[in-house]
Amino acid sequence: MATLTMAKAINMGLRNAMKRDEKVVLMGEDIGKLGGVFRVTDGLQAEFGDMRVVDPPLAESGIVGTAVGMAMRGWRPVVEIQFDGFVYPAFDQIVSQVAKHHYRSAGKTTLSMVIRIPFGGGIGAIEHHSESPEALFTHTAGLRVISPANPVDAYEMIQQAIAHPDPIIFLEPKRRYWDKAEIDDSVDVMNKAEGYSRLFDARVAREGSDVTLVAYGPMVKTCLEAAAAAEGEGLSLEVIDLRSLTPFDIDTVVKSVTKTGRMVVVHEAPQFGGVGAEIAARITEKCFWTMQAPVLRVSGMYMPYPAARVEHAYLPDLDRILDSVDKAMEY
Amino acid sequence: MATLTMAKAINMGLRNAMKRDEKVVLMGEDIGKLGGVFRVTDGLQAEFGDMRVVDPPLAESGIVGTAVGMAMRGWRPVVEIQFDGFVYPAFDQIVSQVAKHHYRSAGKTTLSMVIRIPFGGGIGAIEHHSESPEALFTHTAGLRVISPANPVDAYEMIQQAIAHPDPIIFLEPKRRYWDKAEIDDSVDVMNKAEGYSRLFDARVAREGSDVTLVAYGPMVKTCLEAAAAAEGEGLSLEVIDLRSLTPFDIDTVVKSVTKTGRMVVVHEAPQFGGVGAEIAARITEKCFWTMQAPVLRVSGMYMPYPAARVEHAYLPDLDRILDSVDKAMEY
Amino acid sequence: MLTAPDDLIQLLTHEGKRVTHADFSLDITDDEIRSLYRDLCMVRRFDNEATALQRQGELALWAQCQGQEAAQVGAGRALLPTDFVFPSYREHGIAWTSGVDPVAILGLFRGTTNGGWDPYEHNFGLYTVVIGNQCLHAVGYAMAGLREGKTEAVLTCFGDGGSNQGDVSEAFVFAGVYNAPVVFLCQNNQYAISEPNYRQMRAPIYKRAEGYGFPGYRVDGNDVLAMLAVMRHSYEHARSGKGPVLVEAFTYRLGAHTTSDDPTRYRDADEVEYWKDRDPLLRVKRYLDSVNTPQSFYDEIEVAAEAMAVHIRAGVRELADPTLDEMFTHVYAEPHPLVEQEHREMTEYFEQFGGMRSPHAAGGH
Amino acid sequence: MLTAPDDLIQLLTHEGKRVTHADFSLDITDDEIRSLYRDLCMVRRFDNEATALQRQGELALWAQCQGQEAAQVGAGRALLPTDFVFPSYREHGIAWTSGVDPVAILGLFRGTTNGGWDPYEHNFGLYTVVIGNQCLHAVGYAMAGLREGKTEAVLTCFGDGGSNQGDVSEAFVFAGVYNAPVVFLCQNNQYAISEPNYRQMRAPIYKRAEGYGFPGYRVDGNDVLAMLAVMRHSYEHARSGKGPVLVEAFTYRLGAHTTSDDPTRYRDADEVEYWKDRDPLLRVKRYLDSVNTPQSFYDEIEVAAEAMAVHIRAGVRELADPTLDEMFTHVYAEPHPLVEQEHREMTEYFEQFGGMRSPHAAGGH
C-alpha cells in the first residue's frame, strides 16, 4: 500500500503496463527528461529508455498519426497530449483514422492505443489549457472515452485501458492530479480475474435517495462535496461516477433514477451539446414515467473558456449544484 | 422568378453577395474552373477572376487559417470544404481560432466568414464523403451553425450568412443539391427590411397537431414526406425546419410541442451525442409537464458511416420516422 | 500547357531510347523489361475495366490511374515482399504488383465496403481517402519496425496536391528525426483534381526533402526503368539505415480525376495529346519493338489481360452488399453495448418487413 | 551541450567586435546602436519584472524571453509602422518595440483576459498559444493586403518546436503560392520546453524555405545588428513584391520555458554558462564600452527601466478581474439567445449571494 497522488498513481500504472508488455510505448511532448508538464511520466524515460518513452516533434497530428502506424504493427502506443486545447491539431487523425480503422479493415487492424489528455479547468491556467472536449469524442463511434475521478481508479483504469484492444481517449482531470489516496500496488491489476471487464462500468460513489447526481472526472469530487453539504440540509444525494462516457453504463444510472426520480448531471464543458445532453435524453427516454422532474444540468457556459480569474464563476461548484438540486426538488 | 436547383440557388446567392460587397472572396479546392465538385461555384471565377474565387493549395487548415487572416483585415472569406469528412484537418483552426477570436480580442477582431460544407449522405459516395459533423460545431461557442433545407432558403441564407459579422458554418445538404424550387431573384435579399435578422429562426414547414417532427437540412424533406404519408393514416404531424442549430430557436419548437405533446427529432448523424440530444434535453426541461411521451430520436447509428450500399439502412427514412411516431403515440 | 521539365531522372526516353544517368543505372535484360511491360499492360487493362464497370453502374466511382502506370509499377516492382505499402486511393498499379486481387480494390468503389482487403496479406495497407493521413501511418509503422530490428522499407504514396497537407510535412519531420526507413513517393500527375501544379506549389516538390534532412529525387514518372532504378535505390537507402527518401515521380494523369470529374473544364486537348505521346506504355513498346519483340509476346499479354478482365467483371458483380449484421460488426474490437443495442433494435425493426432489403439486391441499379 | 554553429550571419561577435558579412551589411551609427541597446535593456527589465510578479503571485504564469531580446528587438525595430505582427506567446520584445503597453501583455498571464490589447492599435496581433496557428493568419492577412494593393510586410513568429506543426508548413505553401509578403521568423532558442533541437529536426530549419520556393537565412539571433540587417532586408524583399522569407534566429532561451518549468531537469549548468557569455545584451555592452560610451548613458537607461517597472507593478495590480457581464460579452458580435439566457441565469443566480464575488477581489493571492 502506498499513498499516492493521482499523477503518481498514473505514473505507477504506466510503469506497470510498460513492464507487463514491452510493446507499450509512451509518446508525448516533454514526457522524457521533464516527465511531462504534470510529471505524470516522471522517471519513466530514465527507466525504459528513449525508444519506449518518446519525446516526439511538436506536432500532435504527427504524434497520433505515427502512433496509429505503430499500433498497426501491434505496438501499444500511449500518447500524451499536453493539454486539452492542443488535441485539435490531431482531431483529423483521431476521428478519421483512429476511430475508423478497425471498422474499415473489417477487424483486420486492431489499434490498441490510448490517448491521454489532461482536461478541464480549475488550475488558473491561461487560455486553451482548461477545456473539456469530451463531447467531441463521445459522438465519434469507434472511440471509447473514459475518465477516472480518483487516484485508485486512475491507477487501475490506465492499465486496463492500455491492455484493451480498442482505441481509448483517457481524460485525466488535471485539477485532481494532486489528490491523494491509498493504492494497493501489491495486486497485479491485470491479473485480477476480471482484467479490463469492469473498465466501462459506472460506480455509485455515494448512495442517496432524493436526487441522483451524475458526473465524471473532475466533477465527481465536487458532487461528493455537494452531497455531504446537502446531508446537513436533510437531503440525500446519490452520486454516480460514470468513469466511462462511451460506452455509457446506462443501467447503473437508470437504477439510481428509478429510486430517486430526479437527476442532475454535472460537467465542466458547456451545456449545449455536452455529454449531459445525451445522458438527459437517454435517461428521460428510459425512465419517462419515473422522472419526477426533468433532468437538470450544471455545466460550463456557452463561451470560450474564460480568463482564469473568472473560471470560478464558469465552473460548476458546490453551490451551483445544490441550487439545481433544489430546483429538481421543487418539481 | 427562376426555377433553380439548390446548387444553382446557392450559386446565385454567392454571385449576389460578391456583387454586393467586393470584400467577399470565395476560397475552396477546385471551386474555380471546375466550379467545385458540385458545381456550386460554376462560372464565378470566370466572372470575378481568380483573386476573388480562389483555388487554394490542398490543405484545409491552410484554407481556413488564411481565411481567418483575411477576415482580420475586414475581408469576408467564404470557404468551401469539399466534403464533410475533410473538414477535420481544419478543426483546430475552426475551434481554437475562428470560434474564439472575437471573444479573445474583446470584440476588436470581427471574423465575418462563412465555411460552407456539403454534408450528409444519400448519394452513394465512398467513405468520408457522407458525414454529418454538425454536433462537433454546435458544441463550440463562438460559431453559428445553420443549414438550409430547400433552394429558397439556401439562396437567402447564404447571402445573409455572408453579410453577418459572426463566423458561420453553413451546412449544405448535398443530396438536396438537385432539388428544385422557384426563386424570386428580383428582390435584393439583403435590402429586405429584416436583413439577416430572421436567419436563425426556425420555420414551421408543415402544421400538424399530433406529433412534432424536428429536423434540419436533408431530413426536412424526409420528414415532410413522412408527414404526408401519415396523413393517409389519419395522423397529423407538424414539421419544424430548424434552419439554425446554434442559435437554436427554442421558442418555435416549444410552441409546437405545447400543442402536440410529442416530439421526434430526426438527423443523419449518430444519435449518441448528436444535436437531437440537446434538443431533447432542452425541450424536456422546458416542457416537462406538457410532454406526453419522451422525445424520440431517429438518426444514424453509432458506427463510422457505413459502405454506400447499406446507407439506406443507416439513414433515417420515412418508415423509420413513422415507426418512431407510432412509438410516440403509444405513450 | 503543362510539359515535362528537362531535369528529370530518365533511363528510357519517350521515343523508346535507353539513355544513361550519372547517378542511377539499371542492369536489366530485355526479358525483364518485357515483364515490366506486361505489368503496365495489365494495370492499364484493370483500370479500363473498372472505368467501364463504373459506366455500367456496377461501381459508384472509379479513380483512374491511367498515365501513372510506370510510376506505380516501377515503385511496386522494386519492393521486397517484407516491405509495406501505405497507399493513397489511386495506387492500383502497386496493388497489382503487390498481388492484391483487383476485385478487392473494386469493393471500395462499388460501395460494398470501406476497406476490402487484409492489409497484412500482401503488406499493402488500405486505400486512404483523407489526403495525407497515410504518410504518418507509414512513418509510425517504420518506427515500430526499427524497434523490432527489422530492415524493411515502408512505401507511402501521395499526390502533388496532397504534398501540401500538414500531415505530409509532419511525416517528413518524424521520418527525419527518427531516421525511419520510409520512402515517400509523390506521384506528381500535375493536377489535384482541377488545380494545376502552379496553384499548389512554388518550387518542385522533391526539393522539400532537403529541408527536412533527407534526399529528394525527381524522376520521369512515365519511365518505368528510371522509376525502378530510383525506387530500388531509395528502398535500399531506407533498409540500410540511412533514413527516409522523397521521390517525386513526374507524370501525368491521362484520365479524369475520377469518373465524376470532367477534365475538359480545366485542361486543353493539346496538353493531353502531348502527354499521350509520353504514355508510359508506349515508350516501352517502342523500345521493345526496337529490340525485335515477337508479336506473340503482345498476344500473350492480351490473353492474360482478357482473362483478368473476365475475372474482374464476374467478381465485381458477385461482390455482395453487407448484411445488417456485417454493418454492425467491427465498429469495435470488443463488444460495445450501444452498438449492440442499436444492432438489436435495427434487427427487430427490419424484421417487421421480413429483414433488411437492399435496393441493390436485384443485381445493380 | 548545445553550442552555436559557425555558419550564422553575424555582424557583431559575442566579444563585441563588429564584423562584416558578404551578403548583409548595416550602416549604423554608435548612437543608433545605443538606442538598440536601450530597447534590449528595457525588454530585459520588463521580462524580469514579470518574472518577479509571477513569483509574488500577481501573475499565474510568465513566459520569459530572456536571451532572445536581440532577435526580437532586431526584428521589431526593422518594422515599419504599416507592417503587421502575428506573434506567438513570447514576443515581449516585439510588443515593446511596437509600442504595446507591457501591462496589457501581462493581463493574459495574470488571467484577467484572453487577449488584452487591440491588435489594430499597434499592428500587433494577439498572442497565440496554439502553436503554429498564427502563421496562417499572417499569410491570409498578407494575401488580403495584396488585394488592397498595399506594400506592407507581415511578420509572424514561431519557435524551433513550432516549426514542425502542419500549420507552419501549410503557411509556407500558401505564402509561396500567393507570393505573400510574409516574413517568417523562427526564433530557434534550441528548446521546445524540454526538447532540444535534435528531437525536433534533422536539418536546420532555415533550409526548409527553399523547398517551398523562397529564401531562408540563419542569423545569429543574439546579434541585434545582424538581426536588424537581415530583417530589414527580408521585410523589404516582402514589401517589394518578391514574396516570403524565412529567417531562423539562432538563439538561446536563458530562462525557463515558463515560470512553471524546471529547466534543470533537462539541461546542464555549463550549457547555460556558455550561452550567458553570448548574452545578446552583453555583446552590445562590450561594443559600446569599446567606443567609449559614458556611464550616464547606462544610468539613464536604468532610470527609464525603473520607471517602467514602477508602471508595470502598479498597472498589473490594477488589472481588474472581468465582471460577470464582461465574461458574457463578445462571445459573438451579434446577440446570441443562448448566451443571453445563460448570462441572465447566472446574473440571477449570483444575485442570491449579492453578485459574483471574485476570490481574487481582495487584490491578489
Ligand SMILES: Cc1ncc(C[n+]2csc(CCOP(=O)(O)OP(=O)(O)O)c2C)c(N)n1
Ligand atoms: C483532406 C482531404 N481534402 C480534400 C479531399 C478531396 N480530394 C480527393 S482527391 C483530391 C485531389 C488530390 O490531388 P493529388 O494529391 O494531386 O492526387 P491525385 O488525385 O492527383 O492523385 C481532393 C481535393 C480529400 N480526399 N481529402
Ligand SMILES: Cc1ncc(C[n+]2csc(CCOP(=O)(O)OP(=O)(O)O)c2C)c(N)n1
Ligand atoms: C498545438 C500545441 N501543442 C502544444 C502546446 C504546448 N506548448 C506550449 S509552448 C511549447 C513548446 C514550444 O517550443 P518552441 O516552438 O520551440 O517555442 P519556444 O517556447 O521555445 O519559444 C509547447 C509544447 C501548445 N501551446 N500548442
Ligand SMILES: [Mg+2]
Ligand atoms: Mg495530382
Ligand SMILES: [Mg+2]
Ligand atoms: Mg524553442
